[in-house]
Amino acid sequence: MKVVALVSGGKDSCYVMMKCIQYGHEIVALANLLPVDDSVDELDSYMYQTVGHQIIVSYAECMNVPLFRRRIRGSSRHQKLSYQMTQGDEVEDMFVLLSEVKRQIPSITAVSSGAIASDYQRLRVESICSRLGLVSLAFLWKQDQTLLLQEMIANGIKAILVKVAAIGLDPSKHLGKDLAFMEPHLLKLKELYGSNVCGEGGEYETLTLDCPLFTNARIVLDEFEVKLHSPDSIAPVGVLHPTIFHLEKKGNADSNSVEEEPGLVFEVQGDGPNTPESTCQLDNGIVEHTRTRVNLSKTGKENTFSICCWLEEDSSESSTGLKEDLETVLTEIETQILKHGLNWQNVLYIHLYISDMTEFAVANETYVKFITQEKCPFGVPSRSTIELPLVQAGLGKAYVEVLVANDHSKRVLHVQSISSWAPSCIGPYSQATLHKGVLHMAGQLGLDPPTMNLRNEGAIAELNQALTNSEAIAEAFRCSITSSAILFVVFCSARTEQSERNQLHEKFVSFLDLAKSSQRVSRTLDPIFLYILVPDLPKRALVEVKPVLYVEEDTETDDETRKDQLCEGDYSCWGYKPEKWHQDCMQTRVIDGKICVTVLSISAEVMRKLHEPSGDEDQQLERIPRFCVYLLNKTLSENSFSWQDTTSLRIHFSTSLGVSLKRLSDMFETAFKELNEMSHGVTFSGLKEPIFNLVPVLGAGNTSASLDNIITCELCSLRS
Template structure:
């Protein structure tokens, strides 16, 4: 895609241009915001690097074929909330005006290059502007290891020099030094004082004098060190543009395929998972007979959650069904003193993934003004006639201390960007624990968003790494439950990838038995596999016995079920316990669903559509998830996979 690059003069913005070009994107414009008072060297903006702004104009002569658009900052850091909404007199509205002007001049621009590495504050604001303008944020430095990143910058010929320092161990003597000379010093300061090697903590700022794609370069004529404060100094520079000797230039690299190879995409222990598993041809799904029976939305109330399950509609077209379902869900939420904003997670089952775009457009309209829409899983499976889709959702009941999450829309090497009306994760924070619902992850290659489906082993490992990266970024460590949807009968591959992941990546934590593997008829983008999950982290009072958190009702009923089902119990809180049950006996399922002890709890049942038909005919309450086949984490097949939340 054609893109405009946001530049500050610093190393990150220019190095991200290199990464964009290596992915095959085409640079057509540069954009920069500068202080309104051009005599002011440093504004301490929350968002933009302004030191060295007087040099930025010279870049137009370094890249004479690329137009440079500049605009003065008229606003300030008015809205400092992490989740930015358009705010009058905020500097982000200056960014919006600047990029809108660039887009008017270059209507074919589709992307915006942003050099964010760790800053959610910076990334979310650029994403907000991009979304309003219909552009994609390209942030290929996002979540990169800083030591590795700085080494790449040095090796690819980026002539970047320190022009500001504000950290322990850095002083005026370091101003003007090349990052190649500073790397050993910064590495040592990182080891001693946790100084960020790339300066992500504001420890230093840089200015780029040359880059592989420059036609000409900058040269210093004069420099003066200025003490901005007792612990902060910066350089005032006088520069000129000189002709570049291209014979000594380091090439920026082409858009090589190996940048997107699995070796590049899989990190650490995930790459090791591939070595021990042999790829093989998967068996396709057999034809599945459909059935016709009626479903009714069911509402389950637990002390902490409101579950709305099996929402369906019998309208003639899929858009009307979606509209009616979402309107009904909104009405149920309202009648329970809740709203769309309280939703944590949504599960959408569709009869035909070909209808997904129509479903999604209607679904998205209900979250148009929501920055953090609920996490989501969507699969294609068999549904009873005449339903085109079935929606189930989870709403959080007060008191919730905080509801936050991640909704990363930038394209990067980190994990797939968010391209729909859902968040990668939604975190519920309560006084003694927190939970996180994790959206479904398929094996997309993050840098280009193309599907990897050459073999199931690699696809399973890559998509599981995506789930892990999301879980790691939100710092909710334990998995209470995981589900892996597949479209082929190769559960042993999934099982082995899962066991290796728990052992190698999670260091043998005790959640290996918390996985359900379910075969469905289709997945988004025709993917072969999709991982999703529920993570948690609890805080146990020092006077509370962790083993006694489970309520007597749960212990009694769960103990009874161990004779009839293979069970796994996860206790998060006295009001939030999760039991996974695998079984084959429909009579045991019926007895369980009829138990009076299920009051104020939620049960979901994965099984074939014909089995669901039998259970629905008996008037039994549950969230129904039709699947082709189902297995546990050890690859043992069962008729029923039950998840009980009490």
């Protein structure tokens, strides 16, 4: 990509340019923001480093690329973490600056910034990039600061300290000192006081005078003044004010190269936009489609619940495309959410199922007409996108399930910048959403974060990378997939070689065991594994991992059981008596009495055990939903959970079963109805909608080697 680099003069903004080149990008322009008054060294800004701005003008000559500069007219008006366009805010100066760069150099597609740890700054750069249709590159994001400092010095960043504001740093001693000279002292301050060795806590700022990108010349600072801003005896604050400097041509530069590049610096004027173009209501082209084919399912009560919507294929109608089907489904879900007095900002997670992964771009374009950052000020929901055999199951081309919360307590991690940390989420879906102790992570592919390319060494390599990415995301919530995972859902593409598929689970477990031993984890939750075989995955990936984690919260829970609200009932009329082999079908995890996750597997062997010689085929088939409902209810009852606590019940059924979704749905509805009657209406307490979602798959199993489950129930319950 062609990149415009945001430069402050600091070591970070220069080193990230070097990383951009390392990953194959091209720096074609520089962009800098500076004070209105040249005599002012530092502004009261949450966004911009301006100390040393007098020297930045030389960067254009040193690098032989154009430099665009704008004077900062705004101030920090919008101080919430997630930025929304605010007239007169200093962030709008960046918007005007980058808009002009893009106007003059239309080939630019990305913006680099030196963000390491500041969500405040990263989110604002991402906001501007989103408005301008640019990609944010932040290759230093979440990197270990000690290693990063060593890298910068080892790779030729020659920078000096131009501001100090921390204990152990003295303006009279340390301003103007080289970064390499200061490294031992900075590491010592980290040991003594926990200081950030890269200055991410505001401990110090730097000015780069030379680096490998400065091919024409280096900057020599001849004279400077020390200005003391705060004479605090513990942590005095001082800045370096440059007074005289010159450029020293490099030996490999043409003798006249520096002088021959006048006019490379552009002063950007103009005002910011008067209205937020990102919030303008545009005609999204959505049209009303027939609703006769729409089917809905709702799980749970009003606190946290799922809504699922799919279409039935109608042979009497002309076939519609993915775009039309997805519009119909999302419109119906939006209507249902609004009926509960909620909107898209209340959605925690979205399962987007489509019939053909080659139409992923079409699905995404339709998706973003409904779910936008403007509609979700608390953060866009996490998402997984999977191809399912929808048409084979007699469904339309799109199927969507959303998890909704009737509150605004969710915490969302949405990093759109491309970095070395974890794969970016460019667009309206986030890496993970935390709600009431449950961390719902987006489906993770085996993508190399800085390049966003899929690992091409096969399914095992993809799995390892996907797990590494998952761990990076988990660490952002101060937890680990090795100790906090409740459930791992692993989608395997039908394109996966059987030989590799047989090894996936073994490699998965060994990855977790190795991570546990290296981290010395004291407590683990013994996660459930569910492997699902599907036709295809995004980017033609072979594996996608969807972890569900438990993150402890500092809230007290009601430990009283509610057995008086539950009723196991008399199931003798169904012919079931508790048997030992029933437990082999079930995997259940109950966490602190708050969360219950159960996976129930019905294989061909289980079907044989349920076989009644005297029954016909229909009767045999009806026993399966009844058996599932019986075991699920028994598990909830034994663990003091109610069906009203259910947030989702996903019933994955293999298309090899040869049963239509409607018929299977009717059988499960009948089973639940009988359960409710046996319990005298106590079990569901007025829940009228179907409380399950039927999901057609190619197969499922507890291990990657055995994906022969005919029906797999995935039940999640949350005690409120």
